[in-house]
Amino acid sequence: MSNLIDLSIYELHNILKKREVSAIEVTRAYLNRIDNVDPKIRAYLTVTADKALAQAEDADRRLKKADAVTPLTGIPMGIKDVICTRGIRTTCGSKILENFVPPYNATIMEKLEAHGAIMLGKLNMDEFAMGSSTENSAYHPTHNPWDLERTPGGSSGGSAASVASRTCAGSLGSDTGGSIRQPASYCGVVGLKPTYGTVSRFGLVAFASSLDQIGPISRDVTDCALLLNAISGHDDRDSTSASRNISDYTGFLTQGLKNYTLGIPKEYFISGLDSDVEKSVKHAISALESQGANVVEVSLPHTDYAVATYYIIAPAEASSNLFRYDGVKYGLRVADYKNLMDMYIKTRSQGFGPEVKRRIMIGTYSLSAGYYSAYYKKASQVRTLITRDFKRAFEKCDVLAAPVAPTAAFRLGEKIDDPLQMYLSDIFTIPVNLAGIPGISVPCGLTSNGLPIGLQLMAGHFEEAKLLTVAYNMELALGLCENWPIP
Numbered sequence: 156m157s158n159l160i161d162l163s164i165y166e167l168h169n170i171l172k173k174r175e176v177s178a179i180e181v182t183r184a185y186l187n188r189i190d191n192v193d194p195k196i197r198a199y200l201t202v203t204a205d206k207a208l209a210q211a212e213d214a215d216r217r218l219k220k221a222d223a224v225t226p227l228t229g230i231p232m233g234i235k236d237v238i239c240t241r242g243i244r245t246t247c248g249s250k251i252l253e254n255f256v257p258p259y260n261a262t263i264m265e266k267l268e269a270h271g272a273i274m275l276g277k278l279n280m281d282e283f284a285m286g287s288s289t290e291n292s293a294y295h296p297t298h299n300p301w302d303l304e305r306t307p308g309g310s311s312g313g314s315a316a317s318v319a320s321r322t323c324a325g326s327l328g329s330d331t332g333g334s335i336r337q338p339a340s341y342c343g344v345v346g347l348k349p350t351y352g353t354v355s356r357f358g359l360v361a362f363a364s365s366l367d368q369i370g371p372i373s374r375d376v377t378d379c380a381l382l383l384n385a386i387s388g389h390d391d392r393d394s395t396s397a398s399r400n401i402s403d404y405t406g407f408l409t410q411g412l413k414n415y416t417l418g419i420p421k422e423y424f425i426s427g428l429d430s431d432v433e434k435s436v437k438h439a440i441s442a443l444e445s446q447g448a449n450v451v452e453v454s455l456p457h458t459d460y461a462v463a464t465y466y467i468i469a470p471a472e473a474s475s476n477l478f479r480y481d482g483v484k485y486g487l488r489v490a491d492y493k494n495l496m497d498m499y500i501k502t503r504s505q506g507f508g509p510e511v512k513r514r515i516m517i518g519t520y521s522l523s524a525g526y527y528s529a530y531y532k533k534a535s536q537v538r539t540l541i542t543r544d545f546k547r548a549f550e551k552c553d554v555l556a557a558p559v560a561p562t563a564a565f566r567l568g569e570k571i572d573d574p575l576q577m578y579l580s581d582i583f584t585i586p587v588n589l590a591g592i593p594g595i596s597v598p599c600g601l602t603s604n605g606l607p608i609g610l611q612l613m614a615g616h617f618e619e620a621k622l623l624t625v626a627y628n629m630e631l632a633l634g635l636c637e638n639w640p641i642p
């Protein structure tokens with residue numbers, strides 16, 4: 156039998172179901188892998204070995220009785236540390252939540268438990284999901300498995316690096332401006348940001364509530380569809396949750412591309428786009444064309460304003476969401492203070508890192524009396540124009556195809572002192588969040604120095620099925636990754 160950690164979720168499911176292997180054996184293989192490989196990658200903030208083994212015993216009982224077995228029963232997963240896990244510390248990559256142990260589970264954790272999935276641990280991230288490199292984690296940066304001196308991307312850097320280094324079979328991340336797609340692209344794995352409202356945000360620590368969405372990171376498109384099946388669906392505990400009428404996304408994978416029109420947004424092929432990235436993305440588009448898709452050029456004229464719009468809206472929402480970390484209810488409280496105000500100030504000054512403070516200041520400023528109309532209101536109006544651009548484009552095509560990021564993974568340290576450069580690495584992913592539509596990153600090639608490149612596919616609201624159809628066809632056309640980094 157090939158090495159257990161090399162198998163995809165559906166391959167593991169097949170042998171678990173036939174009892175050729177037990178969930179305990181699979182879980183032990185992954186815990187070993189974490190011990191051997193993660194000291195180099197540093198994707199995990201917390202490893203929950205005892206809980207994982209207990210869950211595996213439970214999964215084995217189900218598998219033995221063939222009772223309530225789903226494709227995720229007995230599958231070891233990693234969870235971004237922004238998702239609340241009952242009884243397990245949830246830090247959000249921040250010192251302010253270093254010792255925070257949630258008394259409740261996020262809805263998606265309940266869903267994963269109902270499927271009998273196994274949690275191996277909590278994954279590293281930029282503090283409060285603010286960043287594009289995982290260097291804003293208050294604990295340590297994560298390393299890219301393809302080149303340890305480079306970033307895995309962010310903010311779900313731990314989630315992408317763990318899938319690429321095979322220290323979990325699949326993971327969950329969150330995406331507010333690109334945090335699932337950009338790290339997936341830098342690490343050569345599949346990452347999906349679902350339509351806003353598809354996956355419950357109950358128990359997801361809020362960054363920018365009108366943009367945040369949880370989604371899967373996986374080794375291939377089939378695994379992505381299986382994970383989406385498990386985590387999507389209406390939830391009464393999230394007022395922005397939508398009803399869903401699709402129960403099995405894998406059903407769409409094998410449909411051909413005969414009736415598909417692929418739109419290529421001309422604003423995404425601009426100067427500054429790395430030539431290797433451009434070459435790979437264009438090659439992937441021709442591969443889709445040869446699979447039967449019709450290709451047309453489209454325009455998203457307000458793309459240029461997306462980064463500026465996002466950096467008003469996201470910090471504004473963040474400054475309000477992060478108000479709750481005041482040292483009173485939970486999280487850090489400094490030991491020495493003179494009075495209540497002093498306690499607030501010292502706790503927040505010591506608990507938050509520089510990027511989080513920068514966002515709180517920008518957000519508070521743009522929401523303050525006198526500036527609200529000039530900044531927040533204006534940004535909301537531009538957001539509508541960006542959403543309208545997509546609507547118009549989808550009158551001409553089914554799915555848009557473009558790069559995920561202008562370059563492949565950059566070096567650790569390269570942009571950390573230049574926030575604007577860091578922000579600009581999200582130029583192609585941010586518009587999708589502003590419009591609330593789904594986007595996926597699928598590996599489409601390597602640069603001349605062997606770094607992964609991702610193709611981004613975008614579709615209209617609740618058209619995840621279309622994204623998965625095109626993504627799966629691209630996998631068929633280009634072939635799956637056979638040489639994962641770190642043997």
Ligand code: GLN
Nearest residue numbers: 284285286331332333334
């Ligand atoms: N990199 C972007 C930011 O720093 C997006 C982060 C995210 O999607 N969570 O805000």
